[in-house]
Amino acid sequence: MADKAVMTGTYFMNGDYACCEGALAAGCRFFAGYPITPATEIAERMSRRLPELGGIFIQMEDEIASMSAILGASWGGVKAMTSTSGPGFSLMMENIGLGICTETPCVICNVQRAGPSTGLPTLVGQGDMMQARWGSHGHYEVIALAPSSPQEMFDLTIRAFNLSEQYRIPVMIMADEVVGHMNERVVIPRREEIEIVGRRKPKVSPDKYLPYHPDPDGVAPMANCGDGYRIHITGLTHDERGYPGMDEKTQAQMVNRLIGKIVNNRDKIIRTENVYLDDADVVVVAYGISARSARQAVRDARARGIRAGLIKLETVWPFPEALIRDVAGRVRALIMPEINAGQMVLEVQRCAGGACPVHLVSHLGGSIIHPATILRAIEDSIKGKK
Amino acid sequence: MEGLIRSERLPHIWCAGCGIGTVFGSVIGAIQKSGYDLNKTAIVSGIGCTARMAGYIRLDSFHTTHGRALPFATGLKLANPELKVIVVSGDGDLLAIGGNHFIHAARRNIDITVICVNNLNYGMTGGQLAPSTPFGAKTTTSVTGCPEEPFNFCYLASACGAIYVARWTSLHIRRLTNSITEAMQKRGFGFVEILTPCPTSFGRRNKIGTALETLKFYHERSVIRNDIDPKEAPIDFGNNIVVGKFVDTERPTFLDNYQLSCKNLIGDWPDFEGTIVPENQAG
Amino acid sequence: MSYTIMNKEKHILITGFGGQGVIMAGDILGTAATLYDGKFATMTQAYGPEARGGACSAQIIISEEEVLFPYVKEPHVLICLSQEGYAKNIGSLREGGMLILDADLIQARKISSDIIAYDIPATRFAEELGNKMMANIVTLGFLAAVYNLVGAEALRKAVQTSVPAPTREMNSRAFERGSEYGKATLKSRAKQGRLARD
Structure with missing residues (x-):
């Protein structure tokens, strides 16, 4: 193959593999991970693919180490990722916080299975959505994406790397067992058709460089280790020099900036696919694998004369507050299917603010939600209001 | 030395009599002596008093999470791989919460120099028991005496595969600096342990006393025995504190073997x- | 819950145990449909927590349109390569569906008259051709002959691109052996007046 990194072509490929190919196409050359169902295939493929590209694959002793290693690698100047599932995601939380605090670009793919604890290792769940948002301690913002097909595993992994470099933040890909293990058509474009965001390097000399002095968009240029800038990076609350500042003022400045760089750029970060929203009476808000069933249910409802619509969340965090608020004011009900006991639905409810009823279609894990179940919820919501 | 210190960050946090400052001086001396490009030399630390060294040295420096x-x-x-990477860590950081990583980094022979202030x-948290606390010693979480046996780092x-292993006290400044330099100049996982006084948290709760008394104690009881099996070199405070260079060997690093695996060799x-495994496995 | 299958979707369930090439067969079927036959396909797989070596299945949906719900619960075609796979899944086969099994491996119960059942001695054929690991390919050849799911040419191509290069010729023979047996089976049934439908 001429271009080993970008495997241009059409494939019948599973989502875990597509995630790898997306990562490699995005320029990822470092992977540290630990085997865990249903994310193991990502590590397996990376262990074969990275050596072909002069990259590093290392199987670490656990997920704590894996997460730490990708932070180190990112500071070493290499795009880095790890993959895991629930139990490993839990172990990664502390160092995801370090990545957020030190503003370290990297990507974590969580192929979700049903929990809590060991749960159903081989079966699907979407129960880590709030953990992605709040799993590390302290207050911060995150970026998390939710692919619903192998093609999106490819596309969104590239986007995850781009967002992580653009906003200097660990980006989470919240996949699930079905998306990870399902084979489907994956089209890998030519290299020149793929948009890649590179690292924003300092434009000033080392003596003038402040590691956390932001550009107007709130994001600071990043010097890599070895570039001669002799930076100090710490998980302690720090000032623009990167030096610890043990006081409330430094804390407020740092946390405000960590939050602000995401919140103030959310229009550029958030992407949703909006289907039939113009005339919809009832709108299903869905993400990941559940969005496929939701799309079928919305089509079936339309076939039955019900004006149903769909908001498919490509970005789950930050949450599209404005869109949901707007739609809630125009529809008779919002419905959210998810494979947990109600997580993202809390956000939908919050944003709806009572403007319309919000119904949860819940599955507790082990299977995906059938379109007929969502269709029934759509029908019930219309009847309920009449 | 001055150029390597972030003087704008002084005063440092270490207590009077603490041995970390001495070790810090040795680390800086060794870095200068070793002749590595300072722009390609990095310090990584976790959490604890020793980990704060990373904040005072004018190199690329990373103060990460506890144990990591x-x-x-x-x-x-x-x-x-162009970087020379040094890890500075306390005993609890490196070998309690970070113990598993220590085992595996040594096993893989990652090309890193590890300085452990014991x-x-x-x-930092006021004197709790650590995996190094001697049996019977008093700490805030073992007020009637530590009921656990410490281990010999x-x-x-050595058992995990480190290619350079040495132990000194913070009194052995010249030997310590040499050891750190030697460890840095080797390819692979080098480990240097330094016994230091902690008068504030440990000394005052135990008969070992002030910093000066501790150093005197170390001076009286330390015995240099180079090249002995570190198995035979436990820290026996009641008898001899064996110090010296115990291991100085060679084996392929992780990257050496990784390159071979990439070429299916x-x-x-x-x-x-x-x-045919090449004799000289270029990194 | 009533289970609706989208028009134009064909659901296939292949069951066996790990190491028989069950997932590979599903992969080849999906590859044929997706890459060489202009169709849409999904494949999901199920295996127990033991992950490897135990019972496993590949669920394939092939359609003229985008497939949204990827689970197969009531297959149109059930292919069984193990007794356990057969016992566990025979009840799920749709009325009028097709059962393909290897009778050398599976003792079938009395098979309901509203399903079309075929026996293909795939493992024996594969052994005769030099490697019993090719039973999955023999079965695919048979399927190509008895059921118009994806074009036989597309399937041939998918076999060729999916198996390791040194085994292509061998697997090609395995595929043709299954295909010939399928054609012969159809012919003999036609003679008996029991023409298997599309």
Whole structure:
């Protein structure tokens, strides 16, 4: 193959593999991970693919180490990722916080299975959505994406790397067992058709460089280790020099900036696919694998004369507050299917603010939600209001 | 030395009599002596008093999470093999919460120099028991005497495959600086342990007393025995504190073997005959 | 819950145990449909927590349109390569569906008259051709002959691109052996007046 990194072509490929190919196409050359169902295939493929590209694959002793290693690698100047599932995601939380605090670009793919604890290792769940948002301690913002097909595993992994470099933040890909293990058509474009965001390097000399002095968009240029800038990076609350500042003022400045760089750029970060929203009476808000069933249910409802619509969340965090608020004011009900006991639905409810009823279609894990179940919820919501 | 200190960050946080400052001086001396490009030399630390060294040295320096300096440093080194990577860590950081990473970083022979300041307790949090706390010693979480046996870090490092292992006290400044320099100049996982006084948190709760008394104690009881098996070199405070350079050997680093595996040159386990493994495994 | 299958979707369930090439067969079927036959396909797989070596299945949906819900619960075609797979899944086969099994491996119960059942001695054929690991390919050849799911040419191509290069010729023979047996089976049934439908 001429271009080993970008495997241009059409494939019948599973989502875990597509995630790898997306990562490699995005320029990822470092992977540290630990085997865990249903994310193991990502590590397996990376262990074969990275050596072909002069990259590093290392199987670490656990997920704590894996997460730490990708932070180190990112500071070493290499795009880095790890993959895991629930139990490993839990172990990664502390160092995801370090990545957020030190503003370290990297990507974590969580192929979700049903929990809590060991749960159903081989079966699907979407129960880590709030953990992605709040799993590390302290207050911060995150970026998390939710692919619903192998093609999106490819596309969104590239986007995850781009967002992580653009906003200097660990980006989470919240996949699930079905998306990870399902084979489907994956089209890998030519290299020149793929948009890649590179690292924003300092434009000033080392003596003038402040590691956390932001550009107007709130994001600071990043010097890599070895570039001669002799930076100090710490998980302690720090000032623009990167030096610890043990006081409330430094804390407020740092946390405000960590939050602000995401919140103030959310229009550029958030992407949703909006289907039939113009005339919809009832709108299903869905993400990941559940969005496929939701799309079928919305089509079936339309076939039955019900004006149903769909908001498919490509970005789950930050949450599209404005869109949901707007739609809630125009529809008779919002419905959210998810494979947990109600997580993202809390956000939908919050944003709806009572403007319309919000119904949860819940599955507790082990299977995906059938379109007929969502269709029934759509029908019930219309009847309920009449 | 001055150029390597972030003087704008002074005063430092270490207590009067603490041994970390002495070790810090040795680390800086060794870095200068070793002759590595300072722009390509990085310090990684976790959490604790010793970990704060990273904040005072004018190099690329990373003060990470508790126990995780080694996996962070592993990622850093593998991503950019040009870097000389030094990990500075306390005993609890490196060998309690970070113990598993220590074992595996040594086993993999990651090309990192690890400096472990062993002050027998968790100093920063006020003196709790650590995996180094001697049996019977008093700490805030063992007020009637530590009921656990400590372990011999040098023996552990050696058993896990470290290619350089040495132990000194903060009195052995010249030897310590030499050891750190030697460890840095080797390719692979080097480990240097330094016994230091912690008068504030450990000394005052135990008969070992002030910093000066502790150093006197170390002076009286330390015995240099180079090249002995570190298994035979436990820290026996009641008798001899064995110090010295215990291990100085060679074996392929992680990257050496990784390069071989990338070229499918490792050969077939368990019979490697017939497979040519290059003598000089270039990193 | 009533289970609706989208028009134009064909659901296939292949069951066996790990190491028989069950997932590979599903992969080849999906590859044929997706890459060489202009169709849409999904494949999901199920295996127990033991992950490897135990019972496993590949669920394939092939359609003229985008497939949204990827689970197969009531297959149109059930292919069984193990007794356990057969016992566990025979009840799920749709009325009028097709059962393909290897009778050398599976003792079938009395098979309901509203399903079309075929026996293909795939493992024996594969052994005769040099490697019993090719039973999955023999079965695919048979399927190509008895059921118009994806074009036989597309399937041939998918076999060729999916198996390791040195085994292509061998697997090609395995595929043709299954295909010939399928054609012969159809012919003999036609003679008996029991023409298997599309």
